[in-house]
Amino acid sequence: MTMTSNSFDTLNLIPQLRKAIAEEGYETPTPIQTRAIPVVLDGKDLFGIAQTGTGKTAAFALPILQRLSIEGGHERGRRAIKTLICTPTRELAVQIHESFTTYGRHTGIRSTVVYGGVSQLAQTEALKRGVDVLIATPGRLLDLMGQGFIKLDNISIFVLDEADRMLDMGFVHDIRKIIAKLPEKRQSLLFSATMPPDIVSLASAFLNAPVRVEVTPQATPVEVIAQSVYFVEKNDKRHLLAHILKDEAVLSALVFTRTKHGADRVVKDLLRAGITAQAIHGNKSQNARQRALNDFKSGHTRVLIATDIAARGIDIDELSHVINFDIPEVAETYVHRIGRTGRAGLSGIALTFCDVDERAYLRDIHKLLGHALPVVEEHPFRSTVPLTNMEPRREERRPERRPERRPERRPERKPEHKPRNEHHQKPQHEPKKEQRPEPKPEPKSDPKPDPKPASTPERRRDDRRPKPHGPRPKDDRPFGKQKRDGLPRVG
Ligand code: AMP
Numbered sequence: 001m002t003m004t005s006n007s008f009d010t011l012n013l014i015p016q017l018r019k020a021i022a023e024e025g026y027e028t029p030t031p032i033q034t035r036a037i038p039v040v041l042d043g044k045d046l047f048g049i050a051q052t053g054t055g056k057t058a059a060f061a062l063p064i065l066q067r068l069s070i071e072g073g074h075e076r077g078r079r080a081i082k083t084l085i086c087t088p089t090r091e092l093a094v095q096i097h098e099s100f101t102t103y104g105r106h107t108g109i110r111s112t113v114v115y116g117g118v119s120q121l122a123q124t125e126a127l128k129r130g131v132d133v134l135i136a137t138p139g140r141l142l143d144l145m146g147q148g149f150i151k152l153d154n155i156s157i158f159v160l161d162e163a164d165r166m167l168d169m170g171f172v173h174d175i176r177k178i179i180a181k182l183p184e185k186r187q188s189l190l191f192s193a194t195m196p197p198d199i200v201s202l203a204s205a206f207l208n209a210p211v212r213v214e215v216t217p218q219a220t221p222v223e224v225i226a227q228s229v230y231f232v233e234k235n236d237k238r239h240l241l242a243h244i245l246k247d248e249a250v251l252s253a254l255v256f257t258r259t260k261h262g263a264d265r266v267v268k269d270l271l272r273a274g275i276t277a278q279a280i281h282g283n284k285s286q287n288a289r290q291r292a293l294n295d296f297k298s299g300h301t302r303v304l305i306a307t308d309i310a311a312r313g314i315d316i317d318e319l320s321h322v323i324n325f326d327i328p329e330v331a332e333t334y335v336h337r338i339g340r341t342g343r344a345g346l347s348g349i350a351l352t353f354c355d356v357d358e359r360a361y362l363r364d365i366h367k368l369l370g371h372a373l374p375v376v377e378e379h380p381f382r383s384t385v386p387l388t389n390m391e392p393r394r395e396e397r398r399p400e401r402r403p404e405r406r407p408e409r410r411p412e413r414k415p416e417h418k419p420r421n422e423h424h425q426k427p428q429h430e431p432k433k434e435q436r437p438e439p440k441p442e443p444k445s446d447p448k449p450d451p452k453p454a455s456t457p458e459r460r461r462d463d464r465r466p467k468p469h470g471p472r473p474k475d476d477r478p479f480g481k482q483k484r485d486g487l488p489r490v491g
Helices: 015-023 031-041 056-071 090-103 121-129 138-146 163-168 172-180 197-206 234-245 260-272 286-297 331-338 356-369 420-425
Strands: 046-049 083-086 111-114 133-136 157-160 187-192 211-214 225-231 253-256 278-280 303-306 321-324 348-354
Touching (some): 046 056, 056 083, 056 133, 083 172, 090 133, 111 121, 111 138, 121 138, 133 138, 163 187, 163 197, 172 197, 187 197, 234 348, 331 348, 331 356, 348 356
Parallel strands (some): 046 211, 083 157, 111 133, 225 348, 253 303, 321 348
16 A cells, blocks of 8 residues: 655654554554544544545544543443444444554553444343444444434544445335434544545534545556456356366455345355355355455465445455456446555456457447557367357346345346247347336447457447447546546556
8 A cells, every 4th residue: 555755753643553553564544544643633523525445434543542541441341332432334344343452552542342233132141242343334333223222422523434334225215214313522433435525424424524535546547457358258268267267376366246046156166176165245144255255365265256336335455357248338347346456566466257248348448548458368168259240238237236135136037028039040249129118329420340350359330339328537546436547446
């Protein structure tokens, strides 16, 4: 991660925290840390525009731990919760809790984490013992508040983390309910990767004269990642994946599939090929997800299969390969996916499998990157379908951003919904009658295919496909965020 030239010495942190961060090997603060820590130590409200990967957890955890240590009171009697951190996902909650435990290990400040999807017993036991800092996902928090296990009367610092994702995930009412229970007199911090109007209005509703701190993401330029594309038939993808993973040079691989079922199928196919892999997605129990993640982080599992939503917020430092088993339907997601590798000055490799139906998505990625990805010609599963006649069947596509909880369907596998021969007899780009209406501006020029050799990534101009999310973003934000600026970068 890129650091500023400041050292932690200038931030007036107490020795207990300095010791912990030195033990972590942190030498210099990241930009969000340099700018946010003094504000939080000062007791001011903060509106932080920063995303995971910028070091934002330490940016709030360190000054909070310091304030709680200095204010004291945690040694006497049963502790009341003094700091509440609300975050949208279980994975983020666990990561934040780990950070508090790590940075606070010499302070005596006690923290715990509550999230849904698991039994509440261990969580309520920890709460009964008393904690200073509570990290929580909104649903379980409200649940435990309702049962009387959590009281927010003594909260002096409240952090709303990943606020834009909270709203995306439909937590707005929960958040408002939680805020309504907080004491009026408190310090509030809000972190969001983007600043759409609903975040601005949420911020103005509960922040008091906040200091605004905005950092450009800690970005890995896409250029440092060696990227390439494999043209392959859909059914050969699993063989190609096994073929690639048999190479021991692939030290660790995060493999992205479009669906949860797809992730499970890949795990099974790999097992059949003698390769151990684990999947992480919303259908798994929280414990299974955490176990898979821990195994992967610790190097016990070499291959982790994930959907985009499940992979959100997961930060793995030494990842050698990102493999796009399925091409993302939104080009920016490609940039975010591949940014999981090439971290911390390490080189990274991103491999993308592209079947016939995915070629239009590849074209979008090329447009976003400003160049075509190099094609891997030498592999045993090369697609024989020429790059002409490769219009995508838009009607078979599902929207990119669906709530993870919904059961996943693969319409193309259901002949009762799609007469099999229709598929083959009609030109692929011809819309079917039952197709949902889509904006379909006619191309201004040259709709004819450009006869290219099969191995050349397509360069044919084709503006018929509507942009999934308006104008192209130019910088890095979490998956699918739409309001952006800056150049394509990953982080
Ligand atoms: P975060 O944005 O909080 O998820 O942090 C991203 C990663 O950066 C985590 O793995 C942290 O351990 C690491 N990190 C945070 N601050 C620093 C720092 N000052 N120096 C080195 N690594 C850091």
